[in-house]
Amino acid sequence: MLWKVLGRAGVALAAGAAVLATAVPANAASYSAFAFSRSSSEPTIYDFINSATTSLDMTMYELKDTTAVNDLIALKNKGVTVRVILDGAHKSANQSAYNALTSAGVVWSSSTFVYTHQKTVTADGAKSLILTGNLTSQYYPTGRDYGVFDDDSRDVASIEKVFNADYTSTAITPTDGDHLLWSPTDSRNRLLSLINGATTTLDAEELELSDSAVVNAIVARAQAGVAVRLVLESPSSYSSEVSAIKAAGGTVVGYSDPNGFYIHAKAMVADYGLSTQKVEAGSMNISSNSLSNNRELGIILTGTGVTQAVATTIETTFDSDYSGGTTA
Numbered sequence: 001m002l003w004k005v006l007g008r009a010g011v012a013l014a015a016g017a018a019v020l021a022t023a024v025p026a027n028a029a030s031y032s033a034f035a036f037s038r039s040s041s042e043p044t045i046y047d048f049i050n051s052a053t054t055s056l057d058m059t060m061y062e063l064k065d066t067t068a069v070n071d072l073i074a075l076k077n078k079g080v081t082v083r084v085i086l087d088g089a090h091k092s093a094n095q096s097a098y099n100a101l102t103s104a105g106v107v108w109s110s111s112t113f114v115y116t117h118q119k120t121v122t123a124d125g126a127k128s129l130i131l132t133g134n135l136t137s138q139y140y141p142t143g144r145d146y147g148v149f150d151d152d153s154r155d156v157a158s159i160e161k162v163f164n165a166d167y168t169s170t171a172i173t174p175t176d177g178d179h180l181l182w183s184p185t186d187s188r189n190r191l192l193s194l195i196n197g198a199t200t201t202l203d204a205e206e207l208e209l210s211d212s213a214v215v216n217a218i219v220a221r222a223q224a225g226v227a228v229r230l231v232l233e234s235p236s237s238y239s240s241e242v243s244a245i246k247a248a249g250g251t252v253v254g255y256s257d258p259n260g261f262y263i264h265a266k267a268m269v270a271d272y273g274l275s276t277q278k279v280e281a282g283s284m285n286i287s288s289n290s291l292s293n294n295r296e297l298g299i300i301l302t303g304t305g306v307t308q309a310v311a312t313t314i315e316t317t318f319d320s321d322y323s324g325g326t327t328a
Contacts, residue, residue, distance in 0.1 A: 029152035029178075031301060033281070033313040036133055036145040045121070045135065045147065046071055052123040055081040057163050059109075059118045059295075061283070062090060062134035063097040076104040085109050085166055087116045093136075110169040113184070114293040119283045120159060127151040128159050130299050132265045132281055143264045144205070144321060146281045148299050148310055154178050159297070166295065183296035187284050191268070191291075192217050194278050194300060198226050198270035203318050205231040205265045208285035209238040215245070215286070222248035231255075231321045233263035235328035242328050253325025261324075266298070269315045278302050279311040 034044050042065075049056060049071045056075055063069065063086055076082045084101055086094040088108030098106055109116035119131035133145025150156065155177035162182070165172035174182040181190035188211070195202060195217040202221050209215060209232055222228040228250030235242050235254035242252050255261050267281040282298015284290045301307035 029150070029155075029306065031148065031150055031152075031307050031310050033146060033148045033310040035313065035317045036140060036143060036147070038141055038143070040137065040141055041067060042135075042137075042140060045129065045131075048121060048123060048127075048129050048149070049075070052080050054124050055083075055122075057083050057122045057125075057160065057167075059085045059116065059120045059163060059166065059297075060135055061087045061115065061117045061119055062093045062136050064093055065135040065137040067137070068135045069097050069100050072101060073104055081105070083107075083163075083167055085116060085163070089115050107167060109295070110166060112169070112171070113295040114289055116166070116295040117183075117283050117285075117290065118295050118297045120163075120297055122156060122159055122163065125160055126153075126156060128156050130282060130297060132267060132283060139262065139264070142260060143262045144317075145265050146267055146314060146317075148281050150179065150299060152178050155180055155299070162297075179299050179301055181280070181282065181284075181298045181300060183284050183290060183294050184292050187282075187296055187298065188213060188291040190298075190300060191280065191284075191286075194268060194270055194280055195221060197276070197278065199276060200271050200274065201227045201229075202268070202270050203229045203231075203272070203315065203322075204268045205263060205318055205321060206286050207233050207264050207266060208287045208290070209241050210287045211291055212288075214291075215241045218250065219244050219248045222250040225249075229253075229318075229322055231263055231318060231325055232328070246328070252328040253322055254328050255321075255325055263321070267314050267318070269311055269318065272311060272315045273304075275303060277304060277311055279307070279314055281310075281314060 084106040122128040158177035284296035
């Protein structure tokens with residue numbers, strides 16, 4: 001499995017700009033973000049798991065983190081209702097965690113999706129952590145990934161409703177709450193809306209870059225005079241896409257050392273610092289399979305105010321990763 005951590009999270013803020021701009025949060029919601037620590041552990045994630053007092057629901061493409069698994073078992077032993085969905089098409093990586101969590105409510109994902117690539121943790125049905133990266137400790141020291149905390153009640157209710165259906169392999173059409181985008185339903189359209197709405201800047205940090213509709217939208221923004229910057233893992237794998245973006249006036253940098261820094265993130269920031277600002281982060285890669293065939297989840301936040309901390313975290317990290325990359 002390619003574990004690509006996107007640093008400098010240029011996450012595609014997607015769809016419904018007008019809707020998102022006017023939506024009123026369901027409660028006094030708060031949003032915050034962090035970049036993975038690039039160390040051997042992720043205490044921010046462990047602390048969130050351990051904050052659960054009544055329930056802990058997790059959907060994870062790959063779970064190979066002994067600390068996280070042990071924390072889930074400890075929660076179960078304390079009386080917390082623990083439920084975990086692991087990707088059933090990726091059993092070679094997940095079998096050990098599945099075996100350890102058998103008594104703690106673990107299931108394999110539905111075969112409806114090519115992959116259940118989503119990476120989400122919800123504590124007490126009240127707060128969700130939406131991740132671009134998996135809980136795979138061997139990749140923590142070298143990977144770029146992001147996490148976004150969201151306690152908007154409509155977002156969390158949507159995440160939990162989909163979790164309940166996916167946990168029992170029941171068909172469902174997800175709803176977006178106030179800020180969500182889902183595969184395989186609306187993620188491409190939501191990302192296209194974010195990209196097409198960019199007026200001054202568009203920064204994206206991506207592991208993959210092969211979906212033609214998204215690539216064409218990025219090219220069009222660059223041609224329209226928007227300052228487009230991309231950070232990619234292994235740009236040479238997407239030579240035609242990179243060439244088209246550069247020809248349109250965009251700039252692309254990359255990382256390609258298999259033993260060094262790895263861009264696994266999936267993030268976009270449009271119009272940073274403006275009232276029209278949008279920031280996106282999630283599990284979906286810019287690939288047709290990820291957008292059309294997988295179970296994926298991301299978040300798009302619009303404007304400044306209470307969402308500014310998320311945009312600042314991702315944009316600041318993106319700037320650093322962009323500065324350190326090799327020009328494609």
